[in-house]
Amino acid sequence: MLNKKQIRFCLDTMERMFPDAECELVHENPFELVIAVLLSAQCTDVLVNKVTKSLFAKYKKPEDYLEVTLEELEQDIRSIGLYRSKAKNIRKLCQVLLEQYDGEVPNTIEELEKLAGVGRKTANVVASVAFGVPAIAVDTHVERVSKRLGICRWKDSVLEVEKTLMKKVPEEEWSDTHHRMIFFGRYHCKARNPECPECPLLVICREGQKRMRKEEKERQV
DNA sequence: CTCCCGATAT
DNA sequence: ATATCAGGAG
The missing domain is CATH 1.10.340.30 (Hypothetical protein; domain 2)
Incomplete structure (x- = not known):
């Protein structure tokens, strides 16, 4: 599990990667x-x-x-x-x-x-x-990213993931964090081919490091 | 837990 | 061919 400093690093990095992340569903009201x-x-x-x-x-x-x-x-x-x-x-x-x-x-x-x-x-x-109500909606991307990075545990339910995020992320950052995690999951830490080699979070990501080791092993066969 | 379910990427 | 996609209801 990541500590406070590592989570701060995640949030800051995602902000740098996707500064303008927002809801992509087109709507007028x-x-x-x-x-x-x-x-x-x-x-x-x-x-x-x-x-x-x-x-x-x-x-x-x-x-x-x-x-x-x-x-x-x-x-x-x-x-x-x-x-x-x-x-x-x-x-x-x-x-x-x-x-x-x-x-x-x-x-x-x-x-x-x-x-x-x-x-x-x-x-x-x-x-x-x-x-504008402070909230963190946990969808498939937020759940996957939280678990891979080690912000929460693999066995956590979506509700537990939401609780953990609300506890570890400052309330005023909930909305932005939610959207950045979705963009991060959708375009970078994808379900199928996550771009671990180029990931700025690889240094703290156990799952990413695990995947890299596995790739290296398969290359030797 | 299963079912709902077409479109798309791999 | 198969996994996955801003999940929710029964």
Whole structure:
């Protein structure tokens, strides 16, 4: 596990690598953001943006999603995976927004998490990006990067990873850190071919060093 | 835990 | 061919 100084080194290095990291889901308001993040489960941002471009042109308000049939909505988001459950969740979510929140998106993590298709991670993203609530959403990238670097333990659950990050990162840096870790995971410390040889964090990364040793060993065979 | 699931990179 | 992608619900 990394100590305080090493974690500081990680945060500073990621800031240098990705100074402008921010939410890459294209949206113009909190409602569009909720839909976009809900759609982004197990799917790349690039594809989500491709779909929401036409989707948001057709559906502006919660009412719009309820005026078409479920099948039509499914077809409009079909190129995204998991489209049947996502279409159902969007409709449930829109119903609740209209019935309980006057058509507006709630601005607390607790309220957001109650919405259909909105779990811990999505609630954190929306609260943080749309409403400036300090939060660290732990997605696949944040989890992988935290575990590889040794910020948390391999066996930790996503909730434990989130708790650890909130404890070890100053609150005023939560939002930026969250986005930088995603960029770091998406473009550098990738799931498949992490760029360990050129990684400025290799000096403190046990997983990276392990991978380098393994590569060296295979080269000798 | 399993299921949902198409697009893309490797 | 297979792993992976800003996960969540049952």
